[in-house]
Amino acid sequence: MNLTIADVRLTPILVADPPLLNTQGVHQPYTPRLIVEVVTADGVTGVGETYGDTKYLEPARPFAEKLKGRQVSDLNGLFVIADEVSVDDSRVSGQVDVGGLRGVQTADKLRLSVVSGFEVACLDALGKALGLPVHALLGGKVRDAVEYSAYLFYRWADHPEGVACEKDDWGAAVDPAGVVEQARLFKERYGFTSFKLKGGVFPPDEEIAAVRALADAFPGHPLRLDPNGAWSVETSLKVAKELGGVLEYLEDPALGVSAMAEVSAGTGVPLATNMCVTTFAEIKEAFSRDAVQVVLSDHHYWGGLRNTRQLAAICRTFGVGVSMHSNTHLGISLAAMTHVASTVPNLQHACDSHYPWQSEDVLTRRLTFEGGRVAVSDAPGLGVELDREKLQFLHRRWLDDDGALRERDDAAAMRVAEPGWVTPSVPRW
Numbered sequence: 001m002n003l004t005i006a007d008v009r010l011t012p013i014l015v016a017d018p019p020l021l022n023t024q025g026v027h028q029p030y031t032p033r034l035i036v037e038v039v040t041a042d043g044v045t046g047v048g049e050t051y052g053d054t055k056y057l058e059p060a061r062p063f064a065e066k067l068k069g070r071q072v073s074d075l076n077g078l079f080v081i082a083d084e085v086s087v088d089d090s091r092v093s094g095q096v097d098v099g100g101l102r103g104v105q106t107a108d109k110l111r112l113s114v115v116s117g118f119e120v121a122c123l124d125a126l127g128k129a130l131g132l133p134v135h136a137l138l139g140g141k142v143r144d145a146v147e148y149s150a151y152l153f154y155r156w157a158d159h160p161e162g163v164a165c166e167k168d169d170w171g172a173a174v175d176p177a178g179v180v181e182q183a184r185l186f187k188e189r190y191g192f193t194s195f196k197l198k199g200g201v202f203p204p205d206e207e208i209a210a211v212r213a214l215a216d217a218f219p220g221h222p223l224r225l226d227p228n229g230a231w232s233v234e235t236s237l238k239v240a241k242e243l244g245g246v247l248e249y250l251e252d253p254a255l256g257v258s259a260m261a262e263v264s265a266g267t268g269v270p271l272a273t274n275m276c277v278t279t280f281a282e283i284k285e286a287f288s289r290d291a292v293q294v295v296l297s298d299h300h301y302w303g304g305l306r307n308t309r310q311l312a313a314i315c316r317t318f319g320v321g322v323s324m325h326s327n328t329h330l331g332i333s334l335a336a337m338t339h340v341a342s343t344v345p346n347l348q349h350a351c352d353s354h355y356p357w358q359s360e361d362v363l364t365r366r367l368t369f370e371g372g373r374v375a376v377s378d379a380p381g382l383g384v385e386l387d388r389e390k391l392q393f394l395h396r397r398w399l400d401d402d403g404a405l406r407e408r409d410d411a412a413a414m415r416v417a418e419p420g421w422v423t424p425s426v427p428r429w
């Protein structure tokens with residue numbers, strides 16, 4: 001068996017995205033992703049997926065060149081290559097990450113997101129070469145299915161008039177009744193039994209009313225609210241007091257470890273984050289100040305599936321919960337998330353996934369949710385197959401774009417509907 005990497009293919013694509021609202025604005029009609037293929041000398045191909053904006057593509061290209069000739073099993077070496085790849089400073093200095101909403105952007109965070117796409121592709125190729133599923137390469141699954149929660153968004157029925165887009169049948173959700181209807185559809189279509197509402201969109205009282213309406217409509221179901229750090233400490237504590245009885249956790253109510261620690265000290269409601277703990281370096285301060293009770297891992301942030309397991313082990317050691325964050329992603333990443341989640345013993349909460357919002361994919365068969373769960377594949381590798389026609393179609397869309405959609409920009413998308421819109425300063429309320 002020859003595990004030498006003979007070729008690496010990078011295919012940037014644009015995938016359809018609905019008009020989902022968040023505190024920065026609204027999703028653009030198409031969003032960039034990068035599909036990574038790693039081919040061994042024996043002709044085995046592994047696939048991975050990560051962010052596709054230019055700032056990720058730039059370091060991904062030299063990374064791909066350096067990978068050729070190495071072993072697909074040399075996963076630790078990926079971090080060595082990452083250190084050798086330069087990141088254009090202007091892409092990161094002083095920039096808050098728009099796409100992932102994960103605090104201040106740094107060159108290392110960017111590199112780790114690139115590594116994650118290659119690591120998943122290498123694991124897929126290695127698994128296929130050895131005849132083993134990815135979860136076996138990570139030490140083996142401890143569950144046969146992984147539970148996901150419904151990721152509810154305030155949204156418009158359609159993108160603004162005149163904007164080229166794909167349509168969907170979800171309808172608008174801009175008030176409590178709309179949110180409950182969306183949750184009902186999620187339950188009916190996918191069987192989800194826990195619900196997360198993306199907040200920070202409307203004044204807190206309106207979002208409190210939406211969560212109360214969910215609690216009334218789905219008694220006993222776990223509920224979460226995530227305003228992406230849009231609130232002050234005072235507002236966060238008020239919301240925590242009002243919703244204390246119905247929330248499983250409150251996600252990133254305020255921005256940064258200090259504000260989160262203050263909120264945490266003033267409420268019994270557990271706080272979760274995918275914003276103030278997104279790298280290993282941020283763990284010590286956050287945990288020692290008891291700023292968060294649940295870390296939402298994301299293999300795209302943390303540098304892949306093996307780092308996600310390390311994060312879970314650290315959380316277990318410190319008695320902090322762990323679950324998974326999601327951004328816009330396709331089936332390759334859902335498969336990767338499912339494999340790693342299946343190996344984490346201390347996964348106490350249903351994971352997030354945007355996947356139901358993505359009507360397009362690059363796979364021959366979409367992954368499915370049964371009773372809110374994705375079955376863990378025992379097929380070699382990730383257990384997914386790339387559909388080359390679909391990949392080319394979505395790549396063609398990227399090629400044809402004049403550049404406007406190649407960088408995710410929720411504020412720019414909002415300006416189409418509200419010309420005066422600027423990204424709100426924080427705390428917004």
Ligand SMILES: O=C([O-])C(=O)C[C@H](O)[C@@H](O)C(=O)[O-]
Nearest residue numbers: 022099100101274326327328
């Ligand atoms: O849990 C989160 O913070 C997210 O998923 C951040 C994302 O950017 C989400 O808000 C989005 O896609 O609008």
Ligand SMILES: [Mg+2]
Nearest residue numbers: 226251252274
């Ligand atoms: Mg979040």
